[in-house]
Amino acid sequence: MAENRLGQQTLVFRSEPALLASAAIVGPKEGQGPLAEFYDVVTEDSLLGEKSWELAEARMLREAAELAVKKADLKLSDIDLFLAGDLLNQIISAGFVARDVNIPFLGLYGACSTMAESLTLAAILVDGGFADRALAAASSHFETAERQYRFPLEFGAQRNPSAQRTATGAGAAVVAAGGKGPTITHATVGRVVDMGLKDPTDLGGAMAPAAVDTIAQHFRDTGFKPEDYDLIVTGDLAKVGKAVCEELLKRAGLHIADRYNDCGLMLYDHGQDTHAGGSGCACSGVVLCGYLLREMLAGKYRRLLLVGTGALFSPGTYQQNRTIPCIAHAVSIMAPDVVEEA
């Protein structure tokens, strides 16, 4: 078997690629949430003075990318590869930002799992000796996503309780060979799981089985136990999906409830009228790049498993009455002191 694999789906990064720096930019709604103090920038509105929400989303992604590189004490020209994606058709936010930052680019589509996918590939590139420094990033935007996936906001459609709010923001992280910072030790690449659900207003419920599949596989492949992690955090299952995920894992003999949270529930307060919680590439993107990595450096979490979750559907597949295939990728991250002890 290939030397850097464990079990069926897990990759091992033996050189300990480090998250040198990260940056998170969010919109005003996210800036009123419980993690406000952890973001680098909270914008005053969701248009940022641009002519369209799509331009505003790209600007957030570009600024997060530039800021992460600056915080790592590097220039954009020091970065070997840029790995990014978003929710918009033809990942236009990532494509235009790749042009602006002028870094060789591999475009990704993993729906809301994109931050985990880009981190996985960044770790692969650095650990494999293909890059000294890679930049992993993802963005989403409430207004761009609503008009693409659901209804134009002006239509005023009512949302049902299981619906989630697409996070407005962008997260970016620099992954490098050597250097200080939390390290990426493993990644479990997910399979696509489709339980036949078709309701695009309950994506958390649709994605939960994919998260369960990847989390269970991660533990089978690595031999780790839930207790090895201080925190297992899914990307955007939100209220409905998190409960399903927890219950299905319990039935499989994996009790994670005492160390499990979901970025979609961490992003907003209950009183913010976001229905089931947050979603979108930026949901796990900003919670990781803003809050979680800072708290790892502060000693709050020694080891965490980020499980990015994505629903691989489109308005077109919905109109054709097709199901919603889902995916989850897990990225295992260790705080610096844990690495040194190991």
Add this chain to the structure above:
Amino acid sequence: MAENRLGQQTLVFRSEPALLASAAIVGPKEGQGPLAEFYDVVTEDSLLGEKSWELAEARMLREAAELAVKKADLKLSDIDLFLAGDLLNQIISAGFVARDVNIPFLGLYGACSTMAESLTLAAILVDGGFADRALAAASSHFETAERQYRFPLEFGAQRNPSAQRTATGAGAAVVAAGGKGPTITHATVGRVVDMGLKDPTDLGGAMAPAAVDTIAQHFRDTGFKPEDYDLIVTGDLAKVGKAVCEELLKRAGLHIADRYNDCGLMLYDHGQDTHAGGSGCACSGVVLCGYLLREMLAGKYRRLLLVGTGALFSPGTYQQNRTIPCIAHAVSIMAPDVVEEA
């Protein structure tokens, strides 16, 4: 510098990951073209008995993936990772096929450069010891692309002479550690180049400068000369873009005309009324996986440089009057006997 890099943008695969097998499936129009005899399957119509063209495209991708694995004398469960993408919103062809083949999946979006992007990542995974066998694939479909990017066919819009025809088909290739077959030796990951063009009916012209940028960088990074290749083949610049690419490279001192072709010109005959030529992920996908790899095994080409080209725009960015950012990735492939001599 990272050990498996050359120059600014090129990755080196020292373990010689091999293209064990490949498969190409095309629609009826492509099956009437000059490369007809090289495809594994030519379908009778473009619907394949499915209810929608989108379902037909996914079926082509699935069958190409399954056939490539079968031709490599493997089962789907022998494949460690599936790397694929297509042109449709939210890469639904690749996402649904990833579900069906049940292989851990990394979704890609590189527009028509996707085959080169998936091959690059497959080589990275295999060479880095993260996979024993990876499956790289891409698809596109004339009818699904027309109604998504331009007009529904029923509208009967007239096309201008620089417009290209999106190829209907799918290509897939198994990349493995060890094993026999042409090997991937280098990949030059492209930067996004945007010369300010906005015309979606002249994508070849828009993409040509990106191809030039990557080809010139490939030669700078590796020290190779055009004469080191028997064939340099761009993905889908077609008639307009190929002439621009050739001229711009000539001005940069790189004379490739005597060994240069474009998959978009190889795919169809002049009499097939495809205007400037072919395009789409399947264009370079089926020309590589059907024709070129077979001809390498037959001894016609000893060394070739596949330069996948992609236009990273969407109908939305066109409506917002934005430019068309473009990208090109180059993959260097050697025939087995050349590898043995080296």
